[in-house]
Amino acid sequence: MGSVNEYMGRSITIVSGKGGVGKTTLAANLGIALAQRGVSVCLVDADIAMANLSLMLGMQSSPITLHDVLLGEAGVQDALYDGPAGLKLIPSGLSLENYRRVDADRLATVIKAVQHKFDFIILDGPAGIEKSVLASIAATEECLLVATPDSPSIADVLKTKIVAQRLGSKPVGIVLNMVHFEKGEISKDEVSRMLELPVYGTIPYDDEMRHSFLKDRAVPLMLRNPQAKSSVEIQRLAARLAGLPVQVSEKKSSGFLAGIMGFFSRLFSGGKKASEKGMEEVHL
Ligand SMILES: Nc1ncnc2c1ncn2[C@@H]1O[C@H](COP(=O)(O)OP(=O)(O)OP(=O)(O)O)[C@@H](O)[C@H]1O
Numbered sequence: 001m002g003s004v005n006e007y008m009g010r011s012i013t014i015v016s017g018k019g020g021v022g023k024t025t026l027a028a029n030l031g032i033a034l035a036q037r038g039v040s041v042c043l044v045d046a047d048i049a050m051a052n053l054s055l056m057l058g059m060q061s062s063p064i065t066l067h068d069v070l071l072g073e074a075g076v077q078d079a080l081y082d083g084p085a086g087l088k089l090i091p092s093g094l095s096l097e098n099y100r101r102v103d104a105d106r107l108a109t110v111i112k113a114v115q116h117k118f119d120f121i122i123l124d125g126p127a128g129i130e131k132s133v134l135a136s137i138a139a140t141e142e143c144l145l146v147a148t149p150d151s152p153s154i155a156d157v158l159k160t161k162i163v164a165q166r167l168g169s170k171p172v173g174i175v176l177n178m179v180h181f182e183k184g185e186i187s188k189d190e191v192s193r194m195l196e197l198p199v200y201g202t203i204p205y206d207d208e209m210r211h212s213f214l215k216d217r218a219v220p221l222m223l224r225n226p227q228a229k230s231s232v233e234i235q236r237l238a239a240r241l242a243g244l245p246v247q248v249s250e251k252k253s254s255g256f257l258a259g260i261m262g263f264f265s266r267l268f269s270g271g272k273k274a275s276e277k278g279m280e281e282v283h284l
């Protein structure tokens with residue numbers, strides 16, 4: 001796949017501090033959204049103890065994993081697999097025995113060995129602040145912080161931001177996930193002020209997202225329904241991260257209403273279609 005521009009080799013870890021805020025979900029869907037825009041992406045499951053990323057991508061069978069690479073028993077090229085939308089995946093292993101043996105500090109060397117081959121190499125980081133978290137943050141030049149809009153999550157992400165800065169990984173922005181837009185939630189502006197970082201995305205709480213990983217349904221929502229409200233916000237985030245114009249999947253109207261809207265859209269655009277390939281272009 002051809003590279004779209006100059007952001008060749010950007011390495012980013014997705015981290016949060018608090019667990020369960022949606023890092024893996026975001027890594028999978030963001031990776032797909034970027035790949036769908038023609039950006040070459042490699043996702044890495046850096047949660048070497050509790051690997052979920054392969055499951056979320058519906059890619060369970062991987063004979064050679066990051067564990068083997070970190071153990072020095074395989075080359076990184078052997079652990080690269082083809083994923084959805086043309087992205088590549090370096091999966092983590094599931095064996096607890098191997099997890100105990102791996103040296104997480106080798107991750108930085110592994111990432112550096114492949115990062116130049118992609119526009120973006122995105123690591124799905126573990127929760128907490130233990131050794132493997134520090135190793136995944138230290139392995140990339142940038143990190144993207146994820147939090148839910150509540151005090152415990154924001155407090156943990158603030159600690160993570162400070163740790164990232166100490167490790168020399170630049171926090172580029174924060175993503176608020178599972179937002180209900182309810183009174184009592186910490187607002188986007190407050191979060192930005194507290195963390196002194198831009199809010200790169202506000203992803204709504206979306207039952208469709210939660211359901212996309214239930215039993216027998218492990219298909220990322222970005223593939224299953226790119227028009228879902230959370231998919232659309234992740235498409236905006238992908239565009240912002242990559243410095244591309246925002247293109248989001250248009251919600252299809254049906255029947256009579258669609259006919260009327262189509263008529264007016266052609267009327268005002270001199271006969272041309274207002275959108276191409278179901279995408280709406282919006283500039284930030
Ligand atoms: N925007 C969303 N709306 C609704 N549910 C979501 C959303 N994002 C993630 N989830 C759900 O939240 C749960 C936790 O998500 P996920 O595993 O991605 O979190 P995580 O931060 O990677 O967790 P861990 O810290 O354990 O690695 C999953 O059930 C997922 O489907």
Ligand SMILES: [Mg+2]
Pocket residue numbers: 023024025047052124125
């Ligand atoms: Mg996870």
